[in-house]
Amino acid sequence: MPGTGSAAHDRPAHSWGRMSDGTPAGVAIAEVLADAGITHVFGVPGGYSIKVFDGLRAVADRVQSVRAAHEHQASVMADMYGRLTGRPGVFTGQGPFAASSGGFGLMEGYLSGTPMLVLTEMTDHGIPQHAPTQGTTGDYGSVDLPRILSGMTKYMSVATTPNEAVHAVELAIHHATSGRPGPTAVLFRLDAIFRRADDARHPRLYRRSRVASAALPRPDASAVADLADLLATTKRPVIVAGNGIHQAKAYDQLDALARRAAVPVVTTAKARGVITDDHPWAGGPLSPFGWQGAFELLARADAVVVLGSRLNPHDTLVESPTWLDADRQRIVQVDIEAANLGVSFPVELGVHADLGALLSELVPAVGVDEDLAADRWADLADIKSRSEDPPVLHESASPVPPQRVMQVLNDVWPSDGRITLDAGNNRIFAYHYLKARTPGRLHLPGGHLGMGWGPPAALAAAMVHRGERVLSISGDGGFLMSLHNLATAVEHSLPVTFLVLNNQMLGNVYDFQGPDRRTAVDIDDHDFAAVARAFHMDGHRVDDDAALADALASSLASDGPALIEVSTDPDQSSDLVRVRDSRSP
Ligand SMILES: Cc1ncc(C[n+]2csc(CCOP(=O)(O)OP(=O)(O)O)c2C)c(N)n1
Ligand SMILES: [Mg+2]
Numbered sequence: 335m336p337g338t339g340s341a342a343h344d345r346p347a348h349s350w351g352r353m354s355d356g357t358p359a360g361v362a363i364a365e366v367l368a369d370a371g372i373t374h375v376f377g378v379p380g381g382y383s384i385k386v387f388d389g390l391r392a393v394a395d396r397v398q399s400v401r402a403a404h405e406h407q408a409s410v411m412a413d414m415y416g417r418l419t420g421r422p423g424v425f426t427g428q429g430p431f432a433a434s435s436g437g438f439g440l441m442e443g444y445l446s447g448t449p450m451l452v453l454t455e456m457t458d459h460g461i462p463q464h465a466p467t468q469g470t471t472g473d474y475g476s477v478d479l480p481r482i483l484s485g486m487t488k489y490m491s492v493a494t495t496p497n498e499a500v501h502a503v504e505l506a507i508h509h510a511t512s513g514r515p516g517p518t519a520v521l522f523r524l525d526a527i528f529r530r531a532d533d534a535r536h537p538r539l540y541r542r543s544r545v546a547s548a549a550l551p552r553p554d555a556s557a558v559a560d561l562a563d564l565l566a567t568t569k570r571p572v573i574v575a576g577n578g579i580h581q582a583k584a585y586d587q588l589d590a591l592a593r594r595a596a597v598p599v600v601t602t603a604k605a606r607g608v609i610t611d612d613h614p615w616a617g618g619p620l621s622p623f624g625w626q627g628a629f630e631l632l633a634r635a636d637a638v639v640v641l642g643s644r645l646n647p648h649d650t651l652v653e654s655p656t657w658l659d660a661d662r663q664r665i666v667q668v669d670i671e672a673a674n675l676g677v678s679f680p681v682e683l684g685v686h687a688d689l690g691a692l693l694s695e696l697v698p699a700v701g702v703d704e705d706l707a708a709d710r711w712a713d714l715a716d717i718k719s720r721s722e723d724p725p726v727l728h729e730s731a732s733p734v735p736p737q738r739v740m741q742v743l744n745d746v747w748p749s750d751g752r753i754t755l756d757a758g759n760n761r762i763f764a765y766h767y768l769k770a771r772t773p774g775r776l777h778l779p780g781g782h783l784g785m786g787w788g789p790p791a792a793l794a795a796a797m798v799h800r801g802e803r804v805l806s807i808s809g810d811g812g813f814l815m816s817l818h819n820l821a822t823a824v825e826h827s828l829p830v831t832f833l834v835l836n837n838q839m840l841g842n843v844y845d846f847q848g849p850d851r852r853t854a855v856d857i858d859d860h861d862f863a864a865v866a867r868a869f870h871m872d873g874h875r876v877d878d879d880a881a882l883a884d885a886l887a888s889s890l891a892s893d894g895p896a897l898i899e900v901s902t903d904p905d906q907s908s909d910l911v912r913v914r915d916s917r918s919p
Pocket of ligand 2: 422758809810811835836838839840841
């Protein structure tokens with residue numbers, strides 16, 4: 335291989351850029367990541383990505399290289415890292431695997447607006463036209479990685495020289511974190527990663543200044559005044575809080591706005607838990623498996639203030655006018671991405687602003703007449719009084735109904751415990767019945783809703799928030815796709831509790847089939863607890879709610895990973911919690 339220059343890796347990191355013979359590209363890239371505050375890089379070394387890991391040795395005091403068990407896992411860990419920190423979640427690996435298995439996390443991040451960066455490579459050997467084995471340049475006979483990755487990233491660059499590589503990483507960080515965040519990709523050709531970055535060449539490398547994102551957009555003063563006026567004068571306003579609240583980490587400001595303006599808050603699916611369920615003005619979650627009351631609030635609203643959401647059809651029951659109707663309601667939308675304003679529903683006012691900046695100006699500006707506040711309060715109380723817990727939440731049974739599992743968690747799991755969800759009926763019941771008791775602690779795949787997202791997301795959360803115990807909830811189908819995550823939990827001694835709801839089937843798919851058309855949904859009764867023990871971690875199998883509560887308590891008392899498999903009732907259908915739209919045409 336030409337120009338590997340590995341001896342230079344031992345030079346002090348701060349000297350790069352002043353060295354006349356340049357800096358190995360991998361080291362220069364690693365420095366850009368460290369300067370951006372990125373503390374973890376996830377991945378599986380292979381092909382030229384080995385040089386990325388090699389470069390990371392130079393910044394090992396600031397950036398931890400995490401060998402993943404699978405590119406799928408690495409990409410989800412990067413997605414979760416991005417969600418939690420607001421900095422790009424970085425993963426690296428060889429081209430074909432970064433884009434295929436790693437495409438899982440990238441797609442989820444793309445659909446959920448997560449800042450991410452994939453550093454990958456093209457195994458071109460300097461002769462891309464001859465399509466080497468594993469080659470991904472898109473030349474005749476090879477896989478076209480740029481085309482594949484550009485379909486799931488908001489910025490993608492192919493670097494052919496070291497300076498291009500370093501600059502592309504700077505720009506990728508900028509693009510990942512500006513506007514609506516999202517994944518970005520940099521693809522290295524041989525020379526880009528095996529040679530040295532050189533100050534004498536273009537593009538010039540300014541380092542830190544390039545890594546910093548552009549200033550966040552601030553609202554103009556008249557928009558803040560108009561919003562405050564709308565909240566103070568309309569009879570039944572409702573706030574729809576979206577994923578933008580997570581992205582801006584504006585939990586406290588949302589809480590304050592709801593109280594000061596005396597306005598109920600409903601949340602989109604991706605924003606489940608941005609406000610606690612026991613907040614006096616919480617109206618509940620939207621989406622087909624949200625709360626009927628949240629939709630009733632929307633139906634009665636004369637004004638809707640949308641904070642950081644595109645109003646995805648999933649959240650609005652496919653835009654049913656029963657709930658949201660721009661002819662009947664005054665709709666105002668605030669978004670950090672100008673293109674999102676009015677994209678799903680026409681809006682009376684679109685405010686292009688960072689939510690944190692907007693809320694810090696809006697909260698002190700709002701005020702509402704006491705009588706009006708009391709009237710809104712009575713309306714919210716009326717809606718809430720009509721929702722009752724079904725008896726199944728509180729009754730003992732074996733196998734355990736999934737609803738009851740969620741109630742046990744509400745009783746046993748700490749109120750500030752971080753929880754990741756997966757896909758399927760287990761997720762639907764968790765979404766509906768788990769109580770959000772601390773803002774921003776429920777994490778779910780809101781983009782493609784893929785099975786196998788929750789367990790690696792929990793690992794990343796436990797790495798970012800060292801010492802916190804994280805709960806991962808999945809079904810037996812989803813967990814079957816996730817077994818390798820147990821190895822990583824053990825290797826890093828991560829305090830993660832993997833809760834597997836075993837109903838011996840793809841329950842959510844069966845809901846669409848029914849007994850007469852049952853096909854391709856049965857799963858053998860695998861012994862997941864024994865699998866966990868084979869990885870040298872705690873594994874329990876429980877069949878009733880009391881044993882479940884005990885097992886959860888014992889995992890809370892331990893420092894390491896644990897798996898709890900609970901036999902759940904296969905007859906509980908997600909239809910039990912589906913929102914009804916009896917008034918739609
Ligand atoms: C990776 C992936 N493949 C397929 C689907 C489609 N899908 C949605 S839910 C589901 C079944 C999930 O089964 P399980 O994890 O056992 O959960 P349950 O519904 O039984 O609670 C499937 C196949 C998906 N969401 N993700
Ligand atoms: Mg299942």
